[in-house]
Each structure stands twice: as structure tokens, then as C-alpha cells.
Amino acid sequence: MQTCTLYYAAPSPFVRKVRIVAQEVGQDLELAPVFASPVAPSAELLGANPLGKIPALRISSGEVLYDSAVICRYLGHGTTMYPEGAGLWRALRREALADGLIEAALLARYEVTLRPEEFRWGDWIDGQMEKVARALIAMSEDGGNPDNPDIGDIATGCALAYLDFRYPQLGWREDFPALASFADVMNERGAFHATRPE
Numbered sequence: 507m508q509t510c511t512l513y514y515a516a517p518s519p520f521v522r523k524v525r526i527v528a529q530e531v532g533q534d535l536e537l538a539p540v541f542a543s544p545v546a547p548s549a550e551l552l553g554a555n556p557l558g559k560i561p562a563l564r565i566s567s568g569e570v571l572y573d574s575a576v577i578c579r580y581l582g583h584g585t586t587m588y589p590e591g592a593g594l595w596r597a598l599r600r601e602a603l604a605d606g607l608i609e610a611a612l613l614a615r616y617e618v619t620l621r622p623e624e625f626r627w628g629d630w631i632d633g634q635m636e637k638v639a640r641a642l643i644a645m646s647e648d649g650g651n652p653d654n655p656d657i658g659d660i661a662t663g664c665a666l667a668y669l670d671f672r673y674p675q676l677g678w679r680e681d682f683p684a685l686a687s688f689a690d691v692m693n694e695r696g697a698f699h700a701t702r703p704e
């Protein structure tokens with residue numbers, strides 16, 4: 507596969523998932539930094555993705571792919587990242603769970619970092635954080651395979667690392683020690699090290 511260009515910002519957990527999958531499967535990516543924001547996305551990003559979201563990936567034909575799940579599937583197609591048979595649906599469902607956790611945590615964060623204080627809605631934030639809590643329970647019931655990870659494991663590792671990064675006060679590690687051990691093993695992988703947000 508020829509080198510592709512990834513529109514990205516380093517702190518984005520969805521971008522991180524894509525970069526990790528690329529490294530895991532040995533695909534080089536050119537990085538194009540852009541500014542993503544629900545209220546003021548950069549013109550360059552809008553030219554690549556009408557939704558104004560990162561990640562977006564320009565492939566060698568010039569076409570742009572977006573949504574991290576689509577991009578990961580493109581990069582990891584035909585590798586063990588996507589198991590054959592029934593395991594595929596479990597892996598994709600676990601990726602959706604992890605992406606949903608990130609999305610809820612991100613929306614709760616936008617509410618306090620982006621929305622003017624007088625318009626903030628506490629019930630909305632609580633509702634999003636309850637999604638996070640329920641997703642953690644489901645993840646802990648799912649288990650995982652951190653030594654030979656598929657897309658479900660990678661996405662789960664990214665979601666847990668995002669909580670560590672943006673919500674250190676949440677204390678999820680005390681409530682879910684097995685999940686914390688899973689996250690620790692994932693964080694030791696080279697691709698996780700190389701993409702750690704500062």
C-alpha cells in the first residue's frame with residue numbers, strides 16, 4: 507500500500523486508534539496537522555471531510571476516507587486485526603463500544619471546554635458519563651487479548667488511555683482492576699508508546 511496522508515491532531519483518541527493500527531500493520535502515514543472543532547474547523551479539514559472531524563485519510567487515488575472505523579478497516583484489511591468468522595463481529599462490536607465510550611467522554615468534555623458557561627447542561631454531562639460507566643462494565647465483562655490484539659482490543663486500549671489522559675479523577679482503575687491490567691499491557695506496546703498524547 508502506498509503512503510497515505512492522515513489529517514490529524516495528536517491528542518485525538520480516534521486519530522490515535524488509526525495511527526496505532528497503521529503501526530501494527532506496518533503502514534506508513536504522512537501526517538497533516540489540522541484544527542478540528544465542532545464550532546470552528548479549519549478550511550483544510552473541511553476540504554477533506556465535510557463533517558469537519560478527524561481522523562480523515564487521503565489514500566493514493568486521492569479519495570478521502572473518514573470515520574476512524576472505516577480508516578482502520580481500510581488499513582487493517584486482510585490482517586489479524588480483523589479476525590475471520592464469528593470473531594469478526596465480536597471485534598467490531600467491541601470497537602463500537604470503545605468508540606462510543608470515547609464519543610460520550612468527548613461530548614461531556616466539549617460541554618465544559620467549549621460551551622459558554624451559562625449554557626452548560628449538567629444532566630447532559632451526567633448522561634454522557636453514565637454511558638462511560640456502563641461501557642466500562644461491558645468492557646470488563648468482555649475481557650480481551652492484549653498479547654495478540656484485534657481491532658476490538660486496540661480500540662478498547664485507546665478508550666481506556668483516553669480516560670487516563672482526560673479523566674484522571676474518574677478512578678475507573680480502582681473499580682475495574684482486570685481492565686486496568688489489560689490497559690497496562692496495551693500501553694506497553696510500541697505503537698501505544700509512539701502515539702502517547704502529551
Ligand SMILES: N[C@@H](CCC(=O)N[C@@H](CS)C(=O)NCC(=O)O)C(=O)O
Nearest residue numbers: 518520542543544559560561573574
Ligand atoms: N466517529 C468519528 C468521530 C471522530 C471525532 O469525533 N473526532 C473529534 C476529535 S477527537 C473531532 O473531530 N471533533 C470535531 C467535531 O466534532 O466537529 C470517528 O470515529 O472518526
